[in-house]
Amino acid sequence: MPPSGVGDAIELQQYQNSPSRHPTSRIAEDDDLPQDIATAGPSGPLREESEPLLRTDVSSNSTGVHLTSPLRRRRTSSYRRIYSARNGIMEKVKSSKVAQFVDKLAVDSEPGLTHTQLMLANFDLKPVEPARRQWRSWNFVGFWIADSFNINTWMISSSMITASGLSWWQSWICVWIGYSVSACFICLTGRIGATYHIGFPVVGRASFGIWGSLWPVFNRAAMACIWYGVQSWIGGNCVNIMIRSIWMSWNDVPNSMPASSGTNTRDFASFFIFWLCSLPAIWFPVHKIRHLFTVKAYVVPVAGLGFFIWAIVKAHGIGPIVKQPGTAHGSMLAWGMINGIMSSIANFATLIVNDPDFARFARKPSDALWSQLFTIPIGFAVTSFIGIIVSSSSTVLYDHQPIWNPLDLLSTFLDHEPTSGARVAIFFIAFAFALAQLGTNIAANSVSAGTDMTALMPRYINIRRGGYVCAAVGLAMCPWNLLSTSNQFTTYLNAYSVFLSSIAGVIISDYYFVRKGYLQIRDLYSAQKTAPYYYWWGFNWRGYTAYICGILINVVGFAGAVGTPVPIGATYVYNLNFFGGFIVASGTYYLLSRFFPIPATSDHWMEVGDEITEVSLVYGAHDSSDSGFDDESTAGGAGHFKSAKDYEAADEGLRDRKAMQTAL
Secondary structure, X not given: OOOOOOOOHHHHHHHHHOOOOOHHHHXXXXXXXXXXXXXXXOOOOOOOOOOOOOOOOEEEOOOOOEEEOHHHHHHHHHHHHHHHHHHHHHHHXXXXXXXXXXXXXXXXXXOOOEOOHHHOOOOOOOOOOHHHOOEOHHHHHHHHHHHHOOHHHHOHHHHHHHOOOOOXXXXXXXXXXXXXXXXXXXXXXXXXXXXXXXOHHHHHHHHHOOOXXXXXXXHHHHHHHHHHHHHHHHHHHHHHHHHHHHOHHHXXXXXXXXXXXXXXXXXXXXXXXXXXXXXXXXXXOOOOOHHHHHHHHHHHHHHHHHHHHHHHXXXXXXXXXXXXXXXXXXXXXXXXXXXXXXXXXXOOHHHHHHOHHHHOOEOOHHHHOHHHHHHHHHHHHHHHHHHHHHHHHHHHHHOOOOOOOHHHHHHHHHHHOOOHHHHHHHHHHHHHHHHHHHHHHHHHHHHXXXXXXXXXXXXXXXXXXXXXXXXXXXXXXXXXXXXHHOHHHHHHHHOOHHHHHHHHHHHHHHHHHHOOOOOOHHHHHOOOOOOOOOOEOOEOHHHHHHHHHHHHHHHHHHHHHOOOOOOHHHHHHHHOHHHHHHHHHHHHHHHHHHHOOOOXXXXXXXXXXXXXXXXXXXXXXXXXXXXXXXXXXXXXXXXXXXXXXXXXXXXXXXXXXXXXXXXX
């Protein structure tokens, strides 16, 4: 028992310094136990449930020295043993082979981030530092010239002419209008990335919430994986023609695959070759992949122009399509042109949402503005025009309906004129189309999916790993089955702009009309409950309400598009699907934000992206306002450390076993 009454000062000092008699004094000296926890007051498991908690757990002798009561010592000693036991267990777990393997899988991230922050940030999600901002205006020009030359754009006028009854020049006007509107949307979303140097998953956190943004991100990642497989299958068709132009007997390769597989040995081998050759392109970081688009911008347009001239020369003219008038008149003509415009926008919907993933690598916002605003409509309109003329020439060459698919036309060339010169030209053109498909797949699908997956599992996935996951899913999904047996699935892919338009509407309304360009970048990586983008448990209900409203307006018409009888009015609304979803979602979000204001907004236009250089996301790295960790714990060098708030709670003394276990 400690001395009581008037005791000798020396005896008292010896007693207080004795580890066996005064455990709290010794605990405070241990290196492995913080002072705050050493002096904490929770009771340990050795306390009986019926044992009362004494509020007077210190006593005072006549010298005025406060002495720890026996109950206090027992409780603190028990707490120390539990803490040591927990540390021992944690060390064993960390030293296990499984833990070491999982540790090796972790991607690079800034040291000192809390475990919650490691679910929000890694190197690929952080704002791009100046050293990686290497995209200039001409890089964006080359990117869009390269992207504009693809098979979908080549054929985009076919349905307008054959199904809607438009003339060639009416369909071409639709292409100009549709892609001009798309360019405006691209510049709106791209400016956010180019100003603050953040990608779509981080941009979405301001609008949908820290955790609420994960659904739009997952939504887009899943569709990007599906589209990757579909585009790879089309690229495989290009490889098939390349091989045929070298070995004409390739068509006669024996089929060793069962009929239930949905494909044959020749087509699957071509697809797999394209898929395999695409893998090295995924390896390169986004700020360096621009070189692929630069090469594509030189090679592909030259091949397209050569195809254009060759078809005209072979047909001795441009064919009858450019001379035939349109068959649609009145309201049918109006709705036909509206459908053509919306088809052009739908062909671009993924890239509208995706643009911040590339624009964040721009040196300055202006590099991603004018270069995209003009290159997009010009590049895509020229490609569409070439497709119209070449298809028109095919009508003269083979005396039947025009062949809109350029790969089918090249295959027909091989069947009718297998000369060595023609085979060389066909190989080069097919190679250009394969390169075009590769670039489109990287830009619209691989980088998109990789960036999105990085946001879904930032501790273990970066853009490169996400890109390879996307490629694996694209292979495993057997895209030939989707394209050959399910027209409704193809309709769904084409109608996916309905969902993306709502996402774009919320993001654009939030940035331009509600926040007026103001974002607090570090808070986009914070899960503190007091952070402005945490909203309600990490979800912004305003964003989700607007998102759902933008989808609902098109749901009935979408059902009609896949074969369900619906009222004609719903069909007309659905014909305006992208505009309808965008306007409803953006308008709803703006009104909700006016009636239910959100934090971190500006009363006037204020973009502060110029201040972003090297951003540290560690709490407290910039100012004292981040000193509270809000129940988060920090992952760092030597192990796991409790947060400052937990230390404070331990200092005050926890009053029951449950509270002590929570602190642990």
